[in-house]
Amino acid sequence: MEILVCIKQVPDTAEVKIDPVTNTLIRQGVPSIVNPFDKNALEAALQLKDKHGGKVTVISMGPPQAKEALRECLAMGADNAILVSDRAFGGSDTLATSYTLAATIRKIGTYDLIFCGKQAIDGDTAQVGPEIAEHLGIAQITYVAKIEVNGDTVSVEREYEEGYGVIEGKLPLLISVVKSINEPRYPTIKGTMKANRAEIPVWTMADLDVDEQKLGLKGSPTQVRRIFTPPQRTEGVIIQKDTAWESVAVLIQKLSDAKII
Amino acid sequence: MNFELTKEQEDIRSMIRDFAEKSVAPTAAERDEKEYFPREIFDQMGELGILGLPYPEEYGGAGSDFLSYAMAVEEISRVCASTGIGLSVHVSLCSWPIFHYGTEEQKQKFLRPLAEGTKLGAFGLTEPNAGTDASAATTTAVKDGDHYILNGAKIFNTNGGEAEIEVIFASTDKAAGLKGMSAFIVEKGTPGLSFGKKEVKMGIRSSVQREVFMKDCRIPAANLLGKEGQGFKIAMTALDGGRIGVAAQSLGIAQGALEQAIKYSKERVQFGKPISSNQAIAFKIADMAAKVEGARLLVYRAAYHKSHHLPYSKEAAMAKLVASDAAMSVTTDAVQIFGGYGYTREYPVERMMRDAKITQIYEGTNEVQRMVISGAVLR
Ligand SMILES: Cc1cc2nc3c(=O)[nH]c(=O)nc-3n(C[C@H](O)[C@H](O)[C@H](O)COP(=O)(O)OP(=O)(O)OC[C@H]3O[C@@H](n4cnc5c(N)ncnc54)[C@H](O)[C@@H]3O)c2cc1C
Ligand SMILES: Cc1cc2nc3c(=O)[nH]c(=O)nc-3n(C[C@H](O)[C@H](O)[C@H](O)COP(=O)(O)OP(=O)(O)OC[C@H]3O[C@@H](n4cnc5c(N)ncnc54)[C@H](O)[C@@H]3O)c2cc1C
Numbered sequence: 001m002e003i004l005v006c007i008k009q010v011p012d013t014a015e016v017k018i019d020p021v022t023n024t025l026i027r028q029g030v031p032s033i034v035n036p037f038d039k040n041a042l043e044a045a046l047q048l049k050d051k052h053g054g055k056v057t058v059i060s061m062g063p064p065q066a067k068e069a070l071r072e073c074l075a076m077g078a079d080n081a082i083l084v085s086d087r088a089f090g091g092s093d094t095l096a097t098s099y100t101l102a103a104t105i106r107k108i109g110t111y112d113l114i115f116c117g118k119q120a121i122d123g124d125t126a127q128v129g130p131e132i133a134e135h136l137g138i139a140q141i142t143y144v145a146k147i148e149v150n151g152d153t154v155s156v157e158r159e160y161e162e163g164y165g166v167i168e169g170k171l172p173l174l175i176s177v178v179k180s181i182n183e184p185r186y187p188t189i190k191g192t193m194k195a196n197r198a199e200i201p202v203w204t205m206a207d208l209d210v211d212e213q214k215l216g217l218k219g220s221p222t223q224v225r226r227i228f229t230p231p232q233r234t235e236g237v238i239i240q241k242d243t244a245w246e247s248v249a250v251l252i253q254k255l256s257d258a259k260i261i
Numbered sequence: 262m263n264f265e266l267t268k269e270q271e272d273i274r275s276m277i278r279d280f281a282e283k284s285v286a287p288t289a290a291e292r293d294e295k296e297y298f299p300r301e302i303f304d305q306m307g308e309l310g311i312l313g314l315p316y317p318e319e320y321g322g323a324g325s326d327f328l329s330y331a332m333a334v335e336e337i338s339r340v341c342a343s344t345g346i347g348l349s350v351h352v353s354l355c356s357w358p359i360f361h362y363g364t365e366e367q368k369q370k371f372l373r374p375l376a377e378g379t380k381l382g383a384f385g386l387t388e389p390n391a392g393t394d395a396s397a398a399t400t401t402a403v404k405d406g407d408h409y410i411l412n413g414a415k416i417f418n419t420n421g422g423e424a425e426i427e428v429i430f431a432s433t434d435k436a437a438g439l440k441g442m443s444a445f446i447v448e449k450g451t452p453g454l455s456f457g458k459k460e461v462k463m464g465i466r467s468s469v470q471r472e473v474f475m476k477d478c479r480i481p482a483a484n485l486l487g488k489e490g491q492g493f494k495i496a497m498t499a500l501d502g503g504r505i506g507v508a509a510q511s512l513g514i515a516q517g518a519l520e521q522a523i524k525y526s527k528e529r530v531q532f533g534k535p536i537s538s539n540q541a542i543a544f545k546i547a548d549m550a551a552k553v554e555g556a557r558l559l560v561y562r563a564a565y566h567k568s569h570h571l572p573y574s575k576e577a578a579m580a581k582l583v584a585s586d587a588a589m590s591v592t593t594d595a596v597q598i599f600g601g602y603g604y605t606r607e608y609p610v611e612r613m614m615r616d617a618k619i620t621q622i623y624e625g626t627n628e629v630q631r632m633v634i635s636g637a638v639l640r
Contacts, residue, residue: 075276186284187276189310189323196269 001054001149003045004108005078005115006101006132007038009062009069010122023224024091034069037117039076039184041177044147045115046077046185052149055079057108061089061100067200074195075187082108086204091217094123098131100215103208105136113154114174118143126176133174140174141167145181161234266328273314273329277336280309286340292467293343293612296459298423299467300381302344303351307378312351315568316360320368321376327502331509331564338513339520342616343467345513346623349506350419351375354624355382355428358444358499362487371426371446383424384503385415385473386496393629395430395496396439400475402431407482409433409445411453411475417623421471422456425449429473430496433489442492446484453478464615501574503624504581505567508560511584511620515553518588518595518613522546525608526598542598549591556584578625578633585620585627592617 011030019026034042045056058073060066061084070081084104092100105111114136116129126142133140145164146157152171157164159178187195205215213219239254241247255261266274285302292299306312315330316322330352338345356375359367374380391397400413411431418427427447434441447454457472487495523546526537536542559580566573592614596603603610621627 071272075272186280186309188308189273189276189314189325189329190318191310192272192276193269193323193325196272 001048001052001113002111003048003054003056003113003115004105004111005038005042005045005056005058005073006117006129007042007058007060007069007073008035008117008120008123008128009033009060009066010035010120018227023227032065032069034072035117035120035122037119037121037177037179039117040179040181041115041117041175042073042076042078043182043184044144044175044177045113047182048113048147048149049077054112057082059084059101059104059108061085061092061097061104064202067202070200071195071198072187074198074200075191076185077188077191081198081200083200083202084204084208085202086215088205088212088215091220092215093220093222094125094127094131095221096215096217096219098128098135099219100208100210101128102132102135103210104203105132107203107208112152112171112173113149114138114172116174116176118176118178129174129176136174138172138174139169140176141169142176144175144177147175147181269325270329270332273325274332274336276309277311277333278339280305280311281336281340285337285344289341289343289467290606290609290612292341294466294606296461296466298347298469299344300423303347303381304378306348310378311348312378312381313356313376314352316356316372316376320360321373323376326564326568327505328561328564328568331505331560334506334509335513335516335560338510339517340513341467342510342514342613342620343465345510346465346468346507346619347381347420349503349510350384351382351424353503353506354384354499355420355424355426357502358428358486358495359446361498362444362491362495363446366483367446367486375426380425381420381423383418383420383427384499385418385421385427385429387417388414389416393626395442395493398430398432398442400429400431401435402433402443402445404433404482405479408479409482409485411445411447411478411480413475414457415473417460417470418456418473419468419470421469421473422449422459423469427454427473428486428495428499429475430492431475433492437490439493440490442496443489444486444492444495445480446486447475447478447480451478451480463618464612465619466615498574500624501577502567504577504630505560505563505573507620507624508556508563508577508580508584511581511588511617512553512556512560514613514617514620515549515556515584515588515591518592518610518617519546519549519553521608521610521613522549522595522598529600536598545594545598549594552587552591556580556587559583575634575637578630578637581620581624582627582630582634585617588617588620589614 009032012033056078057080058078059082119126143159144156145159148155155168239247239250310323313322315327318324359372375382402409429447432441433443453476455474460470529536563576563580595610
């Protein structure tokens with residue numbers, strides 16, 4: 001099985017600072033990590049490889065230092081890594097990012113599965129994965145918490161707020177994964193050493209079959225007006241009485257009032 | 262002079278720190294309390310390549326070096342000194358003599374599973390009446406055709422009873438004294454090999470030490486390590502390397518205690534300000550930090566010497582002496598900085614202080630380190 005994993009290098013902090021003038025992310029001075037959900041995506045890919053054989057290739061679009069993120073993926077067990085990097089890609093919004101990544105994947109040519117994280121912890125849009133699938137014209141399943149592959153049929157559990165749905169799809173397929181799908185493995189010592197010595201190829205605009213107008217800032221129709229944290233949709237209720245007994249009594253009262261029990 | 266780590270050494274270190282914090286630290290206090298030996302952590306270290314870190318890939322190792330290995334022991338010991346010594350004994354005292362003195366066949370048969378981490382190693386030299394004075398050992402090995410028959414008892418055997426492979430020392434020629442000592446590879450499960458009580462200890466309580474009994478224990482003659490009579494040399498050179506492991510363990514303990522003390526002293530408020538703003542505390546922390554860094558340089562230098570095939574006996578003894586004394590004093594100061602809370606099991610510094618003490622005792626007491634050092638410098 002040929003598996004591709006899209007990984008993004010992100011700043012290692014929950015609080016990404018935003019330039020108030022340009023409304024873009026300020027990356028300086030913040031240590032970089034592999035987007036945590038993308039590690040889950042890689043782990044899912046590695047588990048499928050362990051089970052069914054094949055090859056796992058990680059790809060990232062980003063500045064040259066994103067090679068570090070790719071090395072970490074190689075240390076975890078990915079077979080190959082490709083960095084897609086060019087000044088022309090600078091200022092890409094999700095549309096331009098996914099366009100560029102889709103062109104990269106077309107150039108790679110063969111693939112059965114493409115994995116993405118649920119979302120990036122800095123941009124947070126969760127758009128890049130689905131958009132890649134659209135550019136490539138393949139099916140996609142997002143928010144996946146469990147995967148089984150049987151021949152060319154993929155059966156997954158898709159996570160919803162209040163439960164999960166079971167969905168089936170045919171290869172080739174793009175899947176975005178949630179955190180609960182697995183616990184990413186540690187890199188091994190050998191993997192770390194191998195990754196350190198690996199030559200990571202860098203593909204530029206010239207290597208891809210792309211329309212320059214659709215790249216970078218030029219290809220990014222998104223206008224950022226304001227960035228804010230949306231209010232939480234469903235606020236939980238905490239019942240905390242003096243004893244557990246009292247708390248349970250209140251809970252039972254509430255549940256029966258709501259005709260749940 | 263170059264004090265920089267290579268990118269590879271840095272990456273290995275950060276990978277091991279991540280592992281130590283996520284998979285070793287969370288259970289350290291509980292394992293100490295319950296005297297629980299965590300085979301599962303050793304299995305995981307095996308899978309990650311940590312148990313064979315400095316040995317070549319052709320023998321199942323990761324193909325790194327002894328400095329990376331010392332940093333691995335340091336990082337693990339920073340959160341759990343018990344796991345740190347288990348790792349050190351496995352790599353330095355059991356695997357190394359097989360790597361250095363073993364035949365190709367012995368390396369494939371015994372070093373490979375040790376380095377791959379599917380088997381755990383131990384080292385049996387000390388006996389009830391032979392501690393510092395190894396010449397008083399009474400365990401014997403008598404050749405009988407294709408076998409040796411071992412009789413005797415060892416004590417304080419780290420990883421004993423858990424380990425599948427033991428390097429054990431026995432006399433093949435009583436009259437020759439130390440020159441009659443030989444080293445053997447003994448596998449768990451060999452008839453006549455059994456294990457006695459587990460030591461109940463002050464510190465490193467999640468590490469295990471057992472008595473080892475050999476009663477007409479027949480092992481293949483092919484398990485003789487090196488030559489007959491070479492045992493004492495094998496033991497002493499293995500201990501030279503082991504001391505780098507113990508020194509790295511000490512360094513890790515001291516580093517862990519220093520970090521705890523820095524954090525606590527900035528958070529604990531008395532008289533309306535953090536206790537760290539008292540010079541008495543700040544200077545104590547300065548001394549602790551300086552001792553840790555001093556020890557670190559000696560430990561890394563000894564490991565560097567070993568990696569580069571330079572003499573390291575004196576260097577290892579100095580590293581072990583200075584680092585273990587640093588561990589004892591830094592952990593004691595850390596408890597002092599924590600005050601009454603430091604004396605309770607709510608915080609890890611009392612465990613670190615209990616763990617530190619053994620580093621001044623095993624793999625040659627610090628008196629022995631001074632003998633080695635004075636012997637070298639007064640020559
Ligand atoms: C509204 C908005 C406007 C922006 N405008 C700008 C701008 O003007 N200039 C600028 O520099 N940046 C800009 N960004 C940032 C940039 O668009 C995004 O970081 C990028 O497109 C990825 O989107 P995301 O972070 O939301 O990732 P998501 O869509 O949340 O990521 C989902 C998954 O897609 C994959 N993925 C995402 N990005 C990559 C990548 N680069 N390589 C490989 N895989 C990837 C990963 O698997 C990831 O888990 C903007 C972001 C937003 C939210
Ligand atoms: C937790 C633990 C783990 C251990 N693990 C192992 C192991 O895996 N394998 C193994 O073989 N052994 C192991 N040992 C044994 C350890 O190495 C010995 O305890 C140590 O070498 C000291 O020997 P001893 O306890 O008999 O002390 P003794 O030799 O009785 O020494 C007692 C005191 O006298 C001092 N002393 C002795 N001789 C002299 C001298 N000539 N000059 C000055 N001072 C002297 C010593 O420094 C010490 O202070 C372990 C011990 C412990 C406690």
